[in-house]
């Protein structure tokens with residue numbers, strides 16, 4: 001059987017990588033999309049100093065989980081006021097990078113309402129124009145810097161959309177672990193567990209291939225080794241760097257497979273209970289692992305490489321690992337009773353991402 005692996009993003013990795021922005025943007029007009037704390041952290045002024053007059057606009061109000069309610073005004077103003085901008089530089093976690101992905105592509109009439117119509121399936125979304133996107137993650141988890149997907153939330157309608165067109169692949173990912181030193185413990189943990197979820201979901205996945213497996217196995221092993229150490233030493237640049245690399249590998253893995261059942265379950269948990277993404281997509285991992293083991297000998301071999309032999313008991317060991325980091329792993333812990341949990345898992349299995357699960 002032949003397999004195709006493709007990831008078109010050029011990755012620049014290492015402490016100090018942020019300084020490559022002038023080279024990558026090559027004198028072109030830039031918009032910066034970032035999170036509210038970036039100003040106080042000195043990040044905005046560093047980027048102003050690096051880009052000088054190239055920097056035409058700063059959007060720094062990105063809240064966690066970009067929602068259509070806030071995105072609409074930002075999108076319409078951006079496309080109306082900054083026709084000169086050629087490159088969007090997203091500096092932040094998945095929320096900033098996904099917001100930037102939405103801003104990158106023009107809908108007909110350059111109105112967010114048209115983009116949303118495409119996302120909600122009323123009509124296929126085809127961008128009329130696009131900007132180049134450079135993604136600079138400041139969390140180690142989402143992998144959004146090396147994937148084409150943007151998760152857009154609609155809390156009012158209890159929906160989650162996935163924006164995905166060719167133009168939403170970043171041209172470059174600039175992964176600078178120094179930018180992660182300011183991450184609080186809570187976000188370090190959530191994003192680290194998101195990376196673990198991406199890596200495991202890339203393995204129990206109908207789209208897995210030998211190349212995605214290579215990235216996924218390394219990402220599972222390294223995340224499980226590094227994350228507990230990092231939680232005890234948040235200011236250690238070597239541990240930040242190792243976690244950033246593990247998250248990048250997890251991103252490379254699921255950039256080709258997409259996610260699966262744990263992520264499919266997570267969307268309802270985030271929309272209904274406000275669970276942060278990294279918790280919502282990692283607490284069900286032991287349960288999904290128990291359903292994955294024994295489905296397919298080839299997948300079992302890769303799971304054993306990632307999690308160690310024997311696979312019997314691996315679900316329990318994974319639960320102990322996640323709980324050891326302070327995250328409860330059963331639905332009941334989140335106020336969801338057994339009957340409701342069964343309904344949720346069944347719905348999630350029928351969802352777009354759930355159908356990627358080998359046990360679906």
Ligand SMILES: NC(=O)c1ccc[n+]([C@@H]2O[C@H](COP(=O)([O-])OP(=O)(O)OC[C@H]3O[C@@H](n4cnc5c(N)ncnc54)[C@H](O)[C@@H]3O)[C@@H](O)[C@H]2O)c1
Nearest residue numbers: 035064065093094095138139142144147149151182183277
């Ligand atoms: N596109 C994808 O492939 C993909 C994959 C997984 C998750 N996601 C999405 O990403 C979002 C979650 O992203 P996330 O976990 O990276 O968190 P986030 O971007 O939501 O940020 C979480 C919090 O951390 C703050 N923060 C970020 N970087 C910081 C830093 N260096 N120092 C101090 N504070 C910082 C933010 O302001 C925010 O308050 C969710 O909306 C999720 O759906 C997307």
Ligand SMILES: [Fe+2]
Nearest residue numbers: 142194198281
């Ligand atoms: Fe995720």
